[in-house]
Amino acid sequence: MGRKVVLATCVLNQWAMDFTGNLERIRQSIKQAKEKGARFRVGPELEITGYGCSDHFLESDTTLHSWQVLAALLKDPICEDIVCDLGMPVMHKDVVYNCRVTFLNKKILLVRPKMAMCDDGNYRETRWFMAWAKERIVEDHYLPRMITDITGQHTVPFGDGVLALKDTCIGSETCEELWMPGSPHIPQGLDGVEIFTNASGSYHELRKLRTAYTLVESASMKSGGVYMYANMRGCDGERVYYSGGGCIALNGEIVAMGNQFHLAEVDIRTYRNKIRSRSHAAARADVYPRIVVDFALSGPQDVSLPVCEPLEPQFLNPEEEISLGPACWLWDYLRRSGQSGFFLPLSGGIDSCSVAMIVHSMCRIVVSSIEAGDQQVLTDVRKIVADAAYTPTDPRELCSRILHTAYLGTVNSSEETKKRAEVIADSAGASHRSVLIDGAIEAILVIFTATSGFVRPKFRVNGGENRENLALQNIQARLRMVISYFFAQLILWAKGRPSGLLVLGTSNVDESLRGYFTKYDCSSADINPIGGISKTDLKRFLGYCGKAFNVPIIEGLLIAPPTAELEPLSNGLVTQTDEEDMGMTYAELSDFGRLRKIAGCGPYSMFCKLVHTWSDKYSPTEVAGKVKHFFRTYAINRHKMTTLTPAYHAERYSPDDNRFDHRQFLYNTKWTWQFDAIDQQLPELEKAYNKRPNKPELGCDVSRVEDTRSKV
Structure with a gap:
């Protein structure tokens, strides 16, 4: 006969190295x-x-302060009569491990180290921790004296063990262990573990949460049981935003989900007994060390078993994720930075308009949270706007206090983009101004001509060469960055308000990948909410904003060709477009990015894949030309990645070299060996392409290239 148990999985918005704040949030979660x-x-x-x-x-x-926080919790009456499972680094035999520390009533029950490190994406765990490699082995861990003084314990179990309570058995996994083949919950379940926990630090990427929930459901379905998934939430000090999404699954179905606490009453044993293959495997299973705990999760009267109704997990689409994830990241960064808002150079294009809409979305979330009674959010707002009596009720009005935008126009700017910037700023509620910066540009040109023999550079359309043309474009872009920072420091001063503003960047992931931006231009900023988002997803996001936030001008924005507006107009019309300048479309850039980073392709293997993928629109020779052009420009501009503004991570092909994409920034831009390998394939592929009515199967002869390489 089973019994009812009540379980809590917690999603916390922690801040790296904020031991005081983290302790208080842990206390509140236990309470x-x-x-x-x-x-x-x-x-x-x-x-x-x-x-x-x-x-x-x-x-x-760091380990010392972690023990001090644990000591405070062990002594705290709020922690009595509840089994608490916490995460912290622990040094065991002079090696630091990422651990779960479980305690009850001033006694540490088990220190369970993580057994599989994560080193892909933004993770670098083996740089700081070692994986525990001793399966089903528990050793004595000698406690610091500050803990011994509280618990009376000199040693505690440390290793791969499980907790045997009076009424159930609990096993533990940590983050990556759920994702790897042969996860610990499988052998733990065969040895009688009924409740599995997973403490995670999973950051947000577009379209990722569905995968995590599928793994949680599968973990509890194979052999039955409860699987508790707890995740970090918020910006704890980096480019990533931890996506929360804690849940509890029972026998293969999600029964509780959300962003904070989830409670579930469970019955496992009948389900397990029906799975005969599981029973046969359990009879042969190896035994886990069990730490016996004189405590029951069920109360003496908890014999009734209410039915747990399964939930249908609801997943956000990418547009909704963009409206929420970067917005929450911006809020965490703003309230913890001590600044009073944002400054955004608003060009009227897709990228800067997307940033404005994300800030507007942030203000909507803030107002909604305050209306729901969140006093911490209200306190943070009042601190940011320096008004102790202020209570926001309208997102646009709040945005007018927090977001300051400027259209930094030149003689090369069009009236169309200026008007779009004004309408977008008004729709978001931003405090907006239009500024002409031609005077500053002319001052730079005067200085140059006076020191270079009075030679004045010209645009290409006026007879200048490429170097002149690029220099004249770049000085406009770089001056916008200088002016943005000047305005960010002094706008609030001019209004008699304290503090300053954070400058927001507006370059997307595709432009960074291609290097299609000026180094230290207005894409250089304090933080960038769209730096990990593709142009394609940003267009979809703006389409969503047009309907969800009632911004009708977005329809016109989406069909306008993206342009930097850095070259002279023709009869008042834009002649320069981004895709023409880049020599590739944004859709093609996304393909290049996914193949380069996610699929791990170099020039040759990328060509081999795209010659199939693009066969309906390009010949093999055209594909080869595009691949070569991409890798040339990628290599030429890779140095720009070292200066990227810290950006919200959202896309798996982000080129950010500071954390995510560890590649060199100095290349041989000719790629002679790699491009020769492509050229060797072209004659045969072109012959096959020209016989397309028969639809032959195209293919690259990898062995030929490998044989050639082996002779070197």
């Missing part, structure tokens, strides 16, 4: 869990320190 009747609580990965401490994990201070 709320107990108020809901929970007798077991699990929180996210490394919740005591925050996940994004990076090389601070190499400092002894």
Whole structure:
């Protein structure tokens, strides 16, 4: 006969190295869990320190302060009569591990180290931690004296063990262990573990949450049981935003989900007994070390078993994710930075308009949270706007206090983009102004001509060569960055308000990949909410904003060709377009980016794939030309990635070299060996392409290139 248990999985918005704030948020989560009747609580990965401490994990201070926070919790009456599972770094035998520390009533029950490190994407865990490699082995861990003074324990179990309570058995996984083949929950379940926990530090990427939930459902479906998934939420100090999404699954179905606490009453044993293959495997399973705990999750009266109704997980589409994820990231960054708002150079194009809409979305979220009674958000707003009596009720009005925009126009700017910038700023509620910067550009030209023999550079359309043309474009872009920072520092001063503004960047992931921006231009900023988002997804996002936020001008914006407006107009009309300048479309850039980063393709293998993918529109020779052009420009501009503004991570092909994409920035831009390998394939592929009525199967002879390489 089973019994009812109440479980709590917690989603916390922690801040790296903020031990004081992290402790208080952990305390509040335990308090709320107990108020809901929970007798077991699990929180996210490394919740005591925050996940994004990076090389601070190499400092002894970090582990020391973690023990101090744990000591405060052990002594706190709020932690009595509830099993608490917390995340922190622990040094065992002079090696630091990413651990789960479980305690009850001033006694540490088990320190369970993570057994699989994550080193892909933005993760670099083996730089700071070692994976525990001793399966089903538990050792003695000698406690710091500050903990011994509280618990009376000199040693505690450390290793790959499980907790055997009076009424159930609990096993633990940490983040990556759910994603890897042969996850620990499989052998744990065969040895009788009924409740599995996963403390995670999973950051947001577009379209990612569905994968995580599928893994959670699968984990509890194979052999039955409860799977509790707790994740970090918020910006804890880095480019990533932890997406929350904690949930509880029972026997293969999600029964609780959300952004904070989730409670579930469960019955496991009948389900398991029906799976005969599972029973045969369990009879042969290896035994886990069990730490016996004189405590029951169920109360003496909890014999009734209410039915847990499964939920149908609701997943956001990418447009909705963009409206929420970067907006929440901006809010966390703003409230923790001590600044009073944002400054955005608003060009009237898709990228800067997307940033304006994301800030507007942030203001909508803030107002909604305050209306729901969130006092912390209200306190943060009042601090940001420097008004202790202010309570926002309208997102546009709040945006007028927080977002300051400027159209930094020149003689090369069109009236159309100027008007779009004004309408978008008004729709968002931003405090907007239009500024002409031709005087500043002329001052630079006067200085140059006076020191160069009075030779004045000209645009290409006026007879100048390429160097002149680029220099005249770049000085406009770079002066916009200088002016943006000047305005950001002094706009609030001019209004008699304290503090300054954070400058927002507006370059998207595709332009960064191609290097299609001026180094230290107005894409250089304090933070960039769209730096990890593709142009294609930004267009979809703006289409969503047009309907969700009632901004009708967006329809015209979406059909306008993207342009930098840095070259002279022709009869008042734009002649320069981004895609023409780049020599490739944004859709093609997305293909290049996914193949280069996600599929791990160099020039040759990228050509081999695209000669199939693009066969309906390009010949093999044309594909080869586009691939070569991409890799030449990628190599020429790779150095720009070292100066990218810290940007919200949202896309798996982000070229950000600071954390995500560790490639060199100095290349041989001729790619002689790689391009020769492509050229060797072209004659045969062109013959096949010209026989397309028979639709032959095209292919690259990899062995020929490998044989050639082996002779070197």
